[in-house]
Amino acid sequence: MNKQLDLIKSSIKSIPNYPKQGIIFRDITSLTEIPEAFTATVNLIAEAFRHKGITKIIGTESRGFIFGAPVAVVLGLPFILVRKPGKLPREVISQSYQLEYGEDKLEIHADAIQQGDNVLVIDDLLATGGTVEACIKLVNRLGGEVKHAAFVISLPELGGEARLRKLGVEPFTLVDFSGH
Numbered sequence: 001m002n003k004q005l006d007l008i009k010s011s012i013k014s015i016p017n018y019p020k021q022g023i024i025f026r027d028i029t030s031l032t033e034i035p036e037a038f039t040a041t042v043n044l045i046a047e048a049f050r051h052k053g054i055t056k057i058i059g060t061e062s063r064g065f066i067f068g069a070p071v072a073v074v075l076g077l078p079f080i081l082v083r084k085p086g087k088l089p090r091e092v093i094s095q096s097y098q099l100e101y102g103e104d105k106l107e108i109h110a111d112a113i114q115q116g117d118n119v120l121v122i123d124d125l126l127a128t129g130g131t132v133e134a135c136i137k138l139v140n141r142l143g144g145e146v147k148h149a150a151f152v153i154s155l156p157e158l159g160g161e162a163r164l165r166k167l168g169v170e171p172f173t174l175v176d177f178s179g180h
């Protein structure tokens with residue numbers, strides 16, 4: 001187990017000052033290029049949630065798709081896409097959320113979640129928690145519940161873990177990095 005987590009962490013490249021000065025970008029493209037690391041990542045998340053009564057998995061555009069979709073396949077669960085505005089073809093509901101500078105929106109198909117759904121949100125990385133909070137609001141507005149959210153990477157200093165706990169969701173993360 002620790003060997004797998006070590007492999008996953010060492011597969012993530014850190015790029016200083018990208019996309020802007022002062023940010024250290026934690027790059028999952030170097031992880032997905034290593035089949036053993038990508039497979040271990042998907043399997044560790046899937047096995048952690050196999051017996052949690054999850055009914056649907058959400059992946060958030062775009063990096064959440066990379067991990068959410070294969071976990072949904074492993075668990076045999078529906079995969080729901082939460083996308084940036086204007087990308088989904090049928091009726092949607094939208095949720096605004098704060099970015100570091102300014103505001104953006106996320107959308108979900110209005111018929112994607114039903115009353116009683118127990119939804120797992122999957123993303124590559126938890127920073128401020130704004131993205132996952134917007135997903136939780138979308139699911140709740142459609143009558144579903146989010147009790148679990150899973151991330152490959154957490155940046156605890158940015159407050160996302162604490163924000164999620166306040167919303168009653170215990171974050172599941174594989175590796176932590178300190179520093180932005």
Ligand SMILES: O=P(O)(O)OC[C@H]1O[C@H](OP(=O)(O)OP(=O)(O)O)[C@H](O)[C@@H]1O
Pocket residue numbers: 060061062063064123124125126127128129130131132160
């Ligand atoms: O916890 P937060 O502060 O909300 O940040 C985390 C989000 O930011 C990144 O996505 P981004 O919006 O950069 O889009 P991308 O996946 O298309 O690169 C990342 O993939 C998470 O979805």
Ligand SMILES: Nc1ncnc2[nH]cnc12
Pocket residue numbers: 023024025026027125127155180
């Ligand atoms: N430091 C970081 N690296 C990669 N993706 C991010 N999304 C938000 N902060 C990030």
